[in-house]
Amino acid sequence: MHLDLPERKRPVFDIVVPIRWGDMDAMGHVNNTVYFRYMEIARLDWLSSLDMGAAPQGQGPVIVNAFCNFHQELRHPGDVRVSMFVANPGRSSFDTFYELRRTDDATTLYASGGAKTVWIDHALRKSAPLPEELRRLIAS
Numbered sequence: 001m002h003l004d005l006p007e008r009k010r011p012v013f014d015i016v017v018p019i020r021w022g023d024m025d026a027m028g029h030v031n032n033t034v035y036f037r038y039m040e041i042a043r044l045d046w047l048s049s050l051d052m053g054a055a056p057q058g059q060g061p062v063i064v065n066a067f068c069n070f071h072q073e074l075r076h077p078g079d080v081r082v083s084m085f086v087a088n089p090g091r092s093s094f095d096t097f098y099e100l101r102r103t104d105d106a107t108t109l110y111a112s113g114g115a116k117t118v119w120i121d122h123a124l125r126k127s128a129p130l131p132e133e134l135r136r137l138i139a140s
Contacts, residue, residue, distance in 0.1 A: 003067050005097045005112050009085035010138065013046035016103060019078045029073035035111050036066060039098045042082040043115070052134060059128050061117045064093075068113035079103040080110070089138040092127035093118045 017038050025031035047053045047061060054060050074080060085097040093116055100111040121128040130138075 003069060003114070005085070005099070005114065006087055006095075009087040009095075009097050010140070011083065011085050012137070013042055013049070013084040015042050015045055015082050015084075017041055017080050017082060019074060019076045019080060021076050023074075024076050029075050032068070032070065035068050035070065035074075035100065035113065038080055038082050038100060039066070039068070039084075039096075039113055039115065042084045042098060043096055043117070046084055050134065050137070052131065055122070057122065059119060059121050059131075062120055063115040064118050066113065066115040068111055070111050072108055072110045074100070074102070074110050081106070086138045089130060089135050092120075092129055094130065094134075094138050 019030060023030045023034045043061075044053060052060070079102065081101050081103050083099045083101070086094055087097065088095045095114060096117055097114040098112065099109055101109060119128050119130045119134075120126065
């Protein structure tokens, strides 16, 4: 299965994440689970930069599904540039997309992926409307 990133998506955030030796698996490349961690780091840092990070006592984001296409293997040492995009704001959710490239090889796409993010009220354990500021940012 290969899921393509949509043409219409809005770039919102870039971050450089070091590939740690501990990210490697027995095959000598970055473990597949760590690619999701790199995407998570970008998502949480972006939301924190908007002052909308995780808020266990109030409202905040959770993801309900995620995917990753592994195009090329990543290996230690090096740094990964994670570019984040958003699209499709709904009442309580939006889509996030990611492109992972090495900083020393910016032309090669090493991985691409995405996640559906839902805004929830943690106390009620139910979805909640996206904050209007966030909805406007994603829609613009």
